[in-house]
Amino acid sequence: MLTITGYSVEFIKDPFGILAGKRYEFLLDIEVPDDDELYSESGLYIRVIYLVEEGRTGIVKYELYERNKDQYLDFDLEEEELQLVDAFCKEHVQEAEA
Template sequence: MLTFTSYTVENLRDPFGILSGKRYEFMINLDVPEEDELYEENGVSARVIFKVEEEKSAIVSYDLLETTTGRVLDFDMEEDEEAALALFCTEHLPE
């Protein structure tokens, strides 16, 4: 199971008013156990685009990155990990 260690969140502006709802970009540092296939010596972060529209919220997209270099990792999270990530984003939305 992944542990979220720190994060930043930023409101993404839609200058043309094309998108419905609000979008947020989360940068979340992950604590990945060494035995996990996601493990990277330089750390792993997730860049998440999260959508909030009325009472619904969901992950639009995410990338896993090597924290130090920003290199995109070619891995996908498992369903339970994605669900935990979505819950984390929901609980840490800006007021």
């Protein structure tokens, strides 16, 4: 199971007004156990695009990266991990408005 150790969140501007709702970009620093297939000595982070729309919120897209190399990793999170990330983003999304 992953642990979120740090994060940043930023509002993504839609200058043309094409997209419904508001989108936010989260960069989540994570740690995973060293026996996990995702483990990397250089560290990991998840880039999450998060949607806030009237009556609904959720993850639009996420990508895993190796921290020091900024190298994309082609892995999917497990369902419990996705729920953890979604709950974390939902709890912290208002910080981008501050």
